[in-house]
Amino acid sequence: MSQTKTLYAAYAEKIDAVLSALELEGALPPDTNRANVSVEPPRDPSHGDLATNAAMVLAKHAATNPRALAETIVEHLDRDPSITSAEIAGPGFINLRLAPQSWLDELAAIAAKGDDYGKSAMGEGVRVNVEYVSANPTGPMHMGHCRGAVVGDALASLLEHAGHEVTREYYVNDAGGQVDTLARSVHLRYREALGEDIGAIPEGMYPGHYLVPIGKALAAEYGDRYAAADESEWLVLFRQRAVAAMMDMIRSDLAKLGISHDVFASEAELQAAGKPEAAEAWLREHDLVYDGELEKPKGKTIDDWEPVELPLFRSTKFGxxxxxxxxxxxGKWTYFGADLAYHMQKADKADALIDIWGADHAGTVKRIKAAVAALSEGQGEPIPFDVKLVQMVQLLRDGEPAKMSKRSGNFVTIADMVEEVGKDVVRFTMLTRKPEAQMDFDFAKVVEASKDNPVFYVQYAHARISSILRKAADEKIAPSDANLGLLGEDELTLIKAAAQFPREVEAAARAREPHRIAFYLYDLAAAFHAFWNLGNDDPQKRIIVAHSPELSAARLFLASQIGQVIRNGLGILGVEAVEEL
Known part of the structure; x- marks a missing residue:
């Protein structure tokens, strides 16, 4: 990765150098903690280009008031030719205005870094395990899985861009009763493939036609050997074959969304390896599991309630x-017991854990966080663990509920969605709202060619830039940074928008919120479209200006770097930057 510093990093270093000088002068105590000093854009752009809170957070250490310390800092900043003004605002904030060359240098930095612009070393190689999707292996991927799949995949990519070492993990729930039901459902399809009239699929079984090919494959391999056999003879075999086939289907469906995982962890293998027993033994050793009676459910009258002694985890100790x-x-493991052992397994190979769950699992968050906290106890620092809850998506078609899938019988599959509107539309749309907010996905609206459709608006900005560059090539005008000094205030405004990208990547990674990148790209696209539209009223403000090859080359260079930033941002989201629409 290119090590060229981005603008905000460079000016953070300038502020830090001033603070070091103040320590040498005695205006600040030696080794003053500067962790809370920030350098960022002011909330109101009219106040300047950058703002720092250095005087506000360090005044107490300097045994002075913030405004007095700000005045001392400003004296030093005024000596820097790249800073045209440093002004004190309110009780001690410092607003900076930068010389145009600073922004032009940032434009050159975008070109120098190329695909690496926006990448960061912030994560310092910290290993993060991101677990997402983890749907029961009982059928094809459907809309209930789609949003969490996209959020998890984009988050993993975002964390990699921010310097983390990321493992993408899928937990296969292949040890519960639902996979036995799957095996029995496949057995019905197996008998059907042998010519038997199985009638209507019994209630409680999986009715989807996606099981028909598995039944046919088993019939072709085993003939009628298991048609009338006792369940004990075929259940394990049919379960293994069914789960394997379902996981192949799931991988294929996820691949249509551009999603793949590094690890598929099997619950059945976890239990076969005795991991839950090991976790229980460890917890008992640390007095975190004891044998006790479960509390009677509160607010309910249960006539046949009988207290039963069970191994209980002390989750109240952790909130x-x-x-x-x-x-x-x-004696079988509860979902919680198995999950506890699974998270213990993940924690052995990661420095931080992130789970992406559906909002219907909200009630489980507190207890699994308690479990991870417990498993971290006595092993040094507790392992950071975050659970992101993702709300369901309502599918619409022109405002009306969308029809279900013929393939599945009772839900719309991811394959159906991708086939109809395309991977990029699905992925970007899923990131246009915070994951904890409800979302409508209207098949008609997500393909509209309008400003109100964020997917189109951002991709159109990139396609428009590509079109301009093709036109310039036809006219034998190439982008060039030789005369960037010809660029004016309108161009600098656009550069300032592009320069936010590295900050946005780091902020989004810290917050674990990939949707921030989608929001940023929409704003950047809007800034570019506004810049382009200036030429509608004034031909001299067009990107390609007649009889001004040097200005045209500089503006083309600017446009090409805006395209680069859009590509980099879309890359994080797993969306293609199209060259024409």
Whole structure:
């Protein structure tokens, strides 16, 4: 990665150098903690280009008031020719205005870094495990999985751009009763493939036609060997074959969205390896699991309630409202017990964990966070663990609920969506709202060619830039940074918008919020479209200006770098930057 500093990083270093000088002068105590000093755009652009809170956060250390310290800092900043003004605002904020050359240098930095512009070393190689999708292997991917899949994948990419080492993980829930039901459903299709009239699929079984090919494959391989056999003879075999086929289908469906995982962790293998037992033993050793009676459900009258002694995890110690069982009365693991062991396994290979869950799992967050906190206890620093909840998406067609999929029988599949509107539309749209907010996905609106459609608006900006560059090539005009000094205030405004990208990447990564990149790209696209539209009223403000090859070359260079930033941002989101629409 190119090490050329971006503008905000460079000016943060300038502020830091001033603070070091003040330490040498005795205006600040030696080794003053500067962790909370920030350099960022002011909330109101009319106040300047950059603002720093240095005087506000360090005045107490300097045994003075913020405004007095700000005056001392400003004295130093006034000596820097790249800063045209440094003004004190309010109780001690410092607003800076930069010389145009500073922004032109940033434009050159975009060109120098290219695809690496916006990448950061902020993550310092910290290993982050991002687990997402993790749907039961009982059918094709549907809209209930789509949003979490896109959010998780974009978050993983964002964290990589911010310097983290990321593992993308899928937890295969292949040890519960639902996979036995899947195996029985496949057995029905197996008998059907042998010519038997199985009638209507019984309630509780999986009715989707996606199981028909599995039944046919088993019939071709085994004939009628298991048609009338006792379930004990075929259940394990059919379960293994069905899960394997479902996972192939799931991988294929996710690939249509441009999603792949590094690790597929099997719950069945986890249990076969004795991981839950090991987790329980460790927790008992640390007095975090004990045998006790589960509380009677509150607010309910249950006539046949009988207290049962179960192994309980002390989740109340970590903020939960009651201790939770890790085994059922029959000795089998609860979902929580298995999940606890699974997170213990993940924590062995990562410095931080992130889970992407559907909003219907909100009630589980507190207890699993408690479990991870417990498993971190006694092992140094607790491992950071974050759960991102993703709301469901309502599918519409011209404002009306969308029809279900013929393939599945009762839901719309990801494959259906991608086939109709394309991968890029699906991915970008899923990131146009915060994941915890409800979302409508209207098949008609997401393909509209309008400003109100963020997918189109951003891709159109890139396509428009590509079109301009093709036209320039036809006219034998190439982008050039030889005369960037010809660029004026309108161009500098656009450069300032592009220069926000590295900051946005780091801020989005810290907050674990990839949708911020989609929001930023929409704003950058709007800034470019506004700049382009200036030429509608004034031919001298067009990007390609008649009889002004040097100005045209400089503006083309600017446009090409805006295109570069849009490409880089779309790359994080897993969306193609199209060259024509």
């Amino acid at each position: 939960d409202d009651q201790d939770r069982p890790i085994r059922k009365s029959d």
